[in-house]
Amino acid sequence: ETGVTQTPRHLVMGMTNKKSLKCEQHLGHNAMYWYKQSAKKPLELMFVYNFKEQTENNSVPSRFSPECPNSSHLFLHLHTLQPEDSALYLCASSQDRTGPYEQYFGPGTRLTVT
Amino acid sequence: GENVEQHPSTLSVQEGDSAVIKCTYSDSASNYFPWYKQELGKGPQLIIDIRSNVGEKKDQRIAVTLNKTAKHFSLHITETQPEDSAVYFCAANQAGTALIFGKGTTLSVSS
Numbered sequence: 001e002t003g004v005t006q007t008p009r010h011l012v013m014g015m016t017n018k019k020s021l022k023c024e025q026h027l028g029h030n031a032m033y034w035y036k037q038s039a040k041k042p043l044e045l046m047f048v049y050n051f052k053e054q055t056e057n058n059s060v061p062s063r064f065s066p067e068c069p070n071s072s073h074l075f076l077h078l079h080t081l082q083p084e085d086s087a088l089y090l091c092a093s094s095q096d097r098t099g100p101y102e103q104y105f106g107p108g109t110r111l112t113v114t
Numbered sequence: 115g116e117n118v119e120q121h122p123s124t125l126s127v128q129e130g131d132s133a134v135i136k137c138t139y140s141d142s143a144s145n146y147f148p149w150y151k152q153e154l155g156k157g158p159q160l161i162i163d164i165r166s167n168v169g170e171k172k173d174q175r176i177a178v179t180l181n182k183t184a185k186h187f188s189l190h191i192t193e194t195q196p197e198d199s200a201v202y203f204c205a206a207n208q209a210g211t212a213l214i215f216g217k218g219t220t221l222s223v224s225s
Contacts, residue, residue: 002157002159004157006157040217041217042118042203042214042215042216042217042218043158043203043215045212045213048212056212058212090157090158092157097210098209098210099146099209099210100145100146100207100208100209100210100211100213102148102160102163103148103160103213104160105150105157105158105159106157107155107156107157108156108157
């Protein structure tokens with residue numbers, strides 16, 4: 001266990017659905033991240049939050065909407081997704097963004113868009 | 115920006131052999147180089163990291179070496195075991211910037 005939990009672990013959704021992914025870290029960290037992992041591609045950083053403030057948005061389509069209500073919780077709200085959005089979505093946390101510090105990953109949510 | 119290349123993409127070894135995975139990076143300002151292991155159905159797990167003020171770091175059967183001049187770093191696993199089979203990722207960054215990952219190496223250890 002890395003101290004980072006993600007729910008749900010698996011999600012199947014249609015293109016017109018709205019769903020949310022949840023991430024929680026129990027490490028006392030102040031920075032949280034969303035990554036997308038697709039087959040045969042490097043991990044793609046999507047969003048970064050540092051002390052609850054969004055500090056990076058790597059040109060992610062607006063159908064992905066992050067939310068960070070506090071330093072321990074991170075959400076990714078999904079709506080009108082496309083089949084190419086099917087991937088493993090990973091959450092990670094680190095001490096903060098001033099590091100570099102070790103990043104700890106959750107187990108991921110396997111998303112399938114039908 | 116930073117770019118990280120990782121080789122090989124797949125590596126098959128016999129149990130007990132050594133395995134070496136190599137990465138090169140492009141940004142000379144990068145000073146932090148972690149290695150992650152990802153098993154099936156799990157997220158990446160940090161197994162070892164090195165910072166640019168040292169050239170080598172060891173932790174039991176795994177070691178990482180860094181050549182700042184050539185801008186490459188390597189993961190060495192000795193006495194491989196079947197449970198070492200996984201996908202390994204290298205990454206690089208500097209303070210306040212995103213971790214840039216390599217594409218991964220699938221290591222298979224056969225007994």
